[in-house]
Amino acid sequence: MSLKTAPVNVEKGNLKPKFKPQTIAWVVIFISFAIFCLLVYLVANLVSDYLSRSSQNRSAIVTVTxxxxxxxxxxxxxxxxxxxLDTLQPGDSILxxxxxxxxxxxxxxxxLDIYSSSKVRLSESRIVTTNFVRREKQLVVEVSLNSSEDDRAGVGKVSVQFDNKDDQEYIGKPLEINCTDGASLIFEGSEDKDSYSIDLIHSTDGSSRTLINSTVTNTGNLQISAAGKTQTLAPGKRVFVDSGQPPVESNGLQDELIRNNRAFINGLDGWEVQQKDSGNLDNIFCSLFIDSEKVDDGTIYRAHxxxxxxxxxxxxxxxxQELNTDVSRYQSLVLNFKLKIQTQSLSGGGEQGIEFPLFVRISYVDTQGNPYNEYFAGFYITPFDPKDNTRVAKYIVSEQVKQGEWIEFSSEDLMQRRNKPQKILSITVGSAGHDYEAYFTDLSLVGKG
Structure with a gap:
């Protein structure tokens, strides 16, 4: 028996490929060319950025005043x-x-006005040019107290005055000032003629405080950051930063600077009695002691x-009383006390012009670092008499008072003086002249922030 199979018809077109080889080749060439163009573009951009970006350090000018x-x-x-006249390069410090x-x-x-006992480091000072024309300024400064290894207590100060004579040429980050207690100051929005002061206060107990003041005429705000918090300092305001603490606005700050000041309840604790004579061996000392007096509202203790x-x-x-207290944190500083004069043998301020039966003297260092400043106020009951060659010195405060009557005296705001204080050294109260008898009590020297 034999088997027969039917023939199978195969169409010629069924085995042809779906894409022609020429098409695939052109697609590969196109993709390769696109990748090549992209690489050329990226490399060109990188080269252009590299060539167009330059960084140039800039020095700062130091003027010793x-x-x-x-x-x-x-x-x-x-x-x-x-x-x-000197220069400071990035990384250098001035002390x-x-x-x-x-x-x-x-x-x-x-x-930057750099006052006594201060240190300023020029951390960054450069111009970065991008795209051949874009000029970015980068300015970072560090400020600190210039203290010795043996004595780290003291007061330093730096003030900042903006005078951006060519500010239109630069863009980028504003001036940044970093302080040793961790405070960072960003002067964003500060404009021409804006000014700020930075006081660096270190105490003998190791604590430190930075006080930043914005002048009332400023137009920009200052951002102060410390301990993860940021405080905006508006014109006319003050902020203090204690080491490791966030910034706090200092409005409402009020401190009494005199110890044992109220009515001498603790006698003369905190005070030292001093006698200064004319050098005559026969000079007679005076008496100074604490006693009391009955008044309408009770009994007061007084120095006599x-x-x-x-x-x-x-x-x-x-x-x-030695105070040695920094007062740069305060916006006002006023002395108040009560006084009474019973007798006075000289007229006015005596022949020297400062021989008053009652006087007060405040010695201080001013903001320029000069330690030879005084606020002096003298009181008298007998008016000066040219016939006796007596006078009242013109450079001091003087006031005639009624004999045997208690008066309350308030000084001018010492922070408004032309040579205003930065550090109060001491306060002295007493009598001078030939014969006298006087009383004083309730001394108060209050600083307000």
């Missing part, structure tokens, strides 16, 4: 004495001692000075 001022150069171990002062002018025109033996030589009898 009171010397000596020192410069710490990067990589040099010893300090150099700054020339009257002032307790008597010196300098001005640091940054390349954009901003000026007395000298009355028809003496012919001048003698000062007083109490002094």
């Amino acid at each position: 009171r010397g000596p001022v020192y410069i710490a150069r990067t990589g040099q171990g010893s300090l150099l004495v700054a020339n009257p 002032t001692d307790n008597q010196s002062q300098a001005v640091l002018e940054l390349f954009d025109g901003t000026k 000075t007395y000298r009355g033996q028809n003496t012919k030589d001048s003698h000062e009898c007083s109490v002094i």
Whole structure:
């Protein structure tokens, strides 16, 4: 038996490929060319950015206004004495001692007045150019107290004055100032002529405080950051930053600076009695002691000075309290106390012009670092008489009061003086002249922020 199979018809077109080889080749060429163009574009951009971006360090100008001022150069171990006109490079520092002062002018025109016992480091100072024309300024400064290893307590100060003479040429981040207590100051929005002050206060107990003040005429705001918090400092306001703490606005700050000030309840604790005579061996000392007096509203304790033996030589009898207190954190500082004068043998302020039966003297260091400043107020009951060659000195405050009557005296705001105080050294209250008898009590020196 045999088998027969039917023939199978195969159409010729069924085995042809779906895409022609030429089409596939053109697609591969097109994709490769696109990738090549993309790579060329990216490389060109990278090269252009590299060539168009440049960074140029800029120096700052140092002007010594009171010397000596020192410069710490990067990589040099010893300090150099700054020339009257010098330069500071990025990484360098400028240091002032307790008597010196300098001005640091940054390349954009901003000026930093560096007062005594301060240190400023120029961390960053450069211009970054991108796209051949875009100019970004980068300015970072560090400020700190210039203290010794043996004594880290003290007060430093730096003020900032914006005078951006060519500010239109630059864009980018605003000036940044970093403080040693962790506070970071960003002067964003500060405009030409805006000014700020930075007080660096370190106490003997190791604590520190930075006080930042914005002038009332400022137009921009200052951002102060510390301990993860940010505080905006508006014009005319003050903010303080304690080490490791967030910034706090200091409005409402009020401190009494005198110890044992109210009515001498604790006697003369905190005060030291001093006697200053004219040098005559026969000079008669005066008496100074605490006693009491009955008044309408009760009994008051008072300091009592007395000298009355028809003496012919001048003698000062007083109490002094050393304060050594920084007052730069306060916006006002006013002295108040009560006084009464019973007798006075000289007229006015005596022959010297400062021989008052009752006076108060406040010694202080001003904001320029000058330690020889005084606020002096004298009181008298007998008007000055040219015939006796007596007078009242013109450079002091003087006031005639009624004999045997208690009066309350309030001083001017010491923070409004032309040479306003930065640090109060001491306060002295007492009597001077030939014969006198006077009383004083309730002394108060209050600083308000």
